[in-house]
Amino acid sequence: MTEMKKTTIVLFSGDYDKAMAAYIIANGAAAYDHEVTIFHTFWGLNALRKDEQIPLKKGFMEKMFGKMMPRGADKMGLSKMNFAGFGPKMIKDIMKKHNAMPLSQLIEMAQEQDVKLVACTMTMDLLGLQQEELLDNIEYAGVAAYLADAEEGNVNLFI
């Protein structure tokens, strides 16, 4: 029995287009039988947020971050040509026309393919994000767990 190839992606970016690229590569690698991990850190955590507001006790700064950061995949902006939020709508219209999956579906597909979705606990703490605010079936870990996966990885990317 040969060992499975491994792909790890650090998703640092909170941009819709970069998160799409991360999830397209992850889903592709999972389809090729790689063990795939996406480690969501800093703004990349926003891709894992539920889109409703969850009432939680938070300090002032954590509340502000919570309000200012996009709640989930559908609220994220583009890294280029965002045009005050018009860009993402254009991209999503075009994607619909071409039957391409929007980010929220790419994330669902990744979960169905057993891509391991990890939320960085250190950044959650800094940004005041709590587990209740994130999607279900997420793992919680720190940089040590990421490195343990990555040092065995065939493809390791930072996005």
Place this chain on the structure above:
Amino acid sequence: MTEMKKTTIVLFSGDYDKAMAAYIIANGAAAYDHEVTIFHTFWGLNALRKDEQIPLKKGFMEKMFGKMMPRGADKMGLSKMNFAGFGPKMIKDIMKKHNAMPLSQLIEMAQEQDVKLVACTMTMDLLGLQQEELLDNIEYAGVAAYLADAEEGNVNLFI
């Protein structure tokens, strides 16, 4: 006979400076006898556009994207200190003064060194880019081909 080392780069970014970094690393690796692939996706495709306008039948959205996105290496902006287009001019002046190669020459050099330049067909489709608009001697492929290269890669980067 030992196997050749492999380097793969996903060029996602449409920034002049990031594309320069990608091509400098690619040319360096090719000089060290690596097999090198640059997989151009999303805004990174702009580096491969010809600088003239090619008359093609396109839908409204595709036309708009085509107009708004930079046509080729020389039209791209900087990721930092772009200053409404003044930044790239500054950088290019400085590069000239130091006899550093501009991006368009770095791309030519990569082609001469047999760096495999790949355009992501999925993104071309989304952004409405057609083969006639891109440089000659480009390969066309999807994420599966990228992953096949990357899983054998010694150095895999996402830029």
Place this chain on the structure above:
Amino acid sequence: MTEMKKTTIVLFSGDYDKAMAAYIIANGAAAYDHEVTIFHTFWGLNALRKDEQIPLKKGFMEKMFGKMMPRGADKMGLSKMNFAGFGPKMIKDIMKKHNAMPLSQLIEMAQEQDVKLVACTMTMDLLGLQQEELLDNIEYAGVAAYLADAEEGNVNLFI
């Protein structure tokens, strides 16, 4: 005796948050006994600048770049939610509250753990940065040295 695992990071970005991510991963990898190299290129060089002004003979363009680019870790902005400089202050306040290390301390920690900090000589030349302006105990090298490290690397990232 087993060979040490290797991690290499190209730090291209001049953003405070991205540099933090780079140094957190580097320090984590060093704690796991990896040989770690951070190759600072383009705007990533700013993380290595001393915070005082060093009087040096420079051309006009080099002087302008020197003035416009942030002098050292504490002056860098955020990749997201920078809010004209208010964002970094918010992040630093939150980090203090959570006893997280600011970037300048992460860099010191990396030096104590023998992470190899390299400044890209080609970019220093372009941006007119001189060794006197950078932190002590930095190595100076080009893309060839980076590739020699990276081709042996288990984890290679571009940030």
